Amino acid sequence: MLKARGTGPMTAIETEELRKRFRGVNAVDGVDLSVPEGAIYGFLGPNGAGKTTTIRLLLGLLRPNRGRIAIFGENLKTKRRRALKSVGVAFETPAHYEHLTGRENLDITRRLLKLEKTEIDRVLDTVELTHVANRLVRKYSLGMRHRLGLARALLGQPKLLIFDEPTNGLDPVGIREMREFIKTLPARTGATVFVSSHHLAEIEQIASHVAVINLGQIVFQGEMTALRGLHAPRLEIAGNDLDAVSLFLSQTELAPTKKDGKLVITLSAAESAEREAAQINRNLVDAGFDIHHLVIAPWRLEELFLQLVGAKPLLASNADRREPEC
Numbered sequence: 596m597l598k599a600r601g602t603g604p605m606t607a608i609e610t611e612e613l614r615k616r617f618r619g620v621n622a623v624d625g626v627d628l629s630v631p632e633g634a635i636y637g638f639l640g641p642n643g644a645g646k647t648t649t650i651r652l653l654l655g656l657l658r659p660n661r662g663r664i665a666i667f668g669e670n671l672k673t674k675r676r677r678a679l680k681s682v683g684v685a686f687e688t689p690a691h692y693e694h695l696t697g698r699e700n701l702d703i704t705r706r707l708l709k710l711e712k713t714e715i716d717r718v719l720d721t722v723e724l725t726h727v728a729n730r731l732v733r734k735y736s737l738g739m740r741h742r743l744g745l746a747r748a749l750l751g752q753p754k755l756l757i758f759d760e761p762t763n764g765l766d767p768v769g770i771r772e773m774r775e776f777i778k779t780l781p782a783r784t785g786a787t788v789f790v791s792s793h794h795l796a797e798i799e800q801i802a803s804h805v806a807v808i809n810l811g812q813i814v815f816q817g818e819m820t821a822l823r824g825l826h827a828p829r830l831e832i833a834g835n836d837l838d839a840v841s842l843f844l845s846q847t848e849l850a851p852t853k854k855d856g857k858l859v860i861t862l863s864a865a866e867s868a869e870r871e872a873a874q875i876n877r878n879l880v881d882a883g884f885d886i887h888h889l890v891i892a893p894w895r896l897e898e899l900f901l902q903l904v905g906a907k908p909l910l911a912s913n914a915d916r917r918e919p920e921c
């Protein structure tokens with residue numbers, strides 16, 4: 596049930612059985628989201644999973660075939676204006692007027708929202724674009740364009756910020772800056788942040804809560820720590836005489852397998868991974884082995900999905916997703 600206003604703790608976004616069908620294909624297929632106020636809520640899924648479609652539904656840009664949406668308790672269908680009043684949004688490819696300056700671009704939205712002029716300086720400062728505010732957008736770097744998109748989303752101090760793949764196309768430095776920026780937003784602005792991505796590592800580093808979507812369906816929703824708990828990390832080892840290393844490790848109740856010229860060991864839990872790796876390292880060095888590579892392998896989205904959805908394909912062909920004709 597969608598929560599009514601004033602009953603219990605407020606959820607920023609709540610959806611119930613949300614569905615959107617495109618030409619017989621369920622792009623969003625019975626999605627129940629519950630985004631707690633104050634969270635950084637990661638919306639994680641591979642290409643074509645239904646992230647942007649869900650976001651467009653949340654913003655009233657698409658009409659669902661069924662289901663309900665409430666934003667801070669306001670039903671999007673019946674109280675559209677009130678529901679969307681407190682929402683700021685940035686899409687993955689921010690559209691700006693190239694022949695205008697950053698400041699002039701923001702001024703257009705400021706006027707539409709009937710906000711004070713000082714609001715522009717505030718958001719420029721927040722995204723650290725003050726020094727290029729009077730430069731034409733056509734001379735902006737991609738990172739600056741993204742930040743200008745965020746600045747626009749921040750106008751009017753919305754209580755909910757929705758970002759669709761905000762790091763797409765950025766270089767590693769730009770990605771890190773964006774990540775750090777998003778991470779500090781709830782503390783700095785009091786806003787709840789809903790951010791989509793297909794990068795597990797990115798979401799893992801910023802989100803307090805996460806929903807994983809595949810083929811239009813939510814396959815996990817909960818706290819980030821709970822998702823992390825599902826994953827048994829692995830240690831990769833390379834060095835001289837790996838067969839002897841493997842034999843040695845087998846005797847200490849570890850079960851190494853060989854892959855791409857390295858030994859791979861499944862560790863017991865994410866929380867203790869570093870401690871376990873250090874102990875194994877110590878044991879190998881004490882035993883006189885010559886090790887030149889010992890790394891906790893990054894957790895990959897594909898593996899997480901295998902754990903969550905088993906053998907289901909990661910990407911749907913349209914035929915797989917078509918509803919049975921009846």
Ligand SMILES: Nc1ncnc2c1ncn2[C@@H]1O[C@H](COP(=O)(O)OP(=O)(O)OP(=O)(O)O)[C@@H](O)[C@H]1O
Pocket residue numbers: 617618622640641642643644645646647648649793
């Ligand atoms: N306007 C549309 N008309 C028809 N099909 C659409 C439309 N928009 C999206 N789809 C289909 O809906 C499915 C979900 O698309 P969506 O854009 O929501 O995925 P996504 O998770 O945002 O993917 P990406 O990571 O590539 O951005 C895809 O199969 C897509 O082809």
Ligand SMILES: [Mg+2]
Pocket residue numbers: 646647648759760
């Ligand atoms: Mg998308």
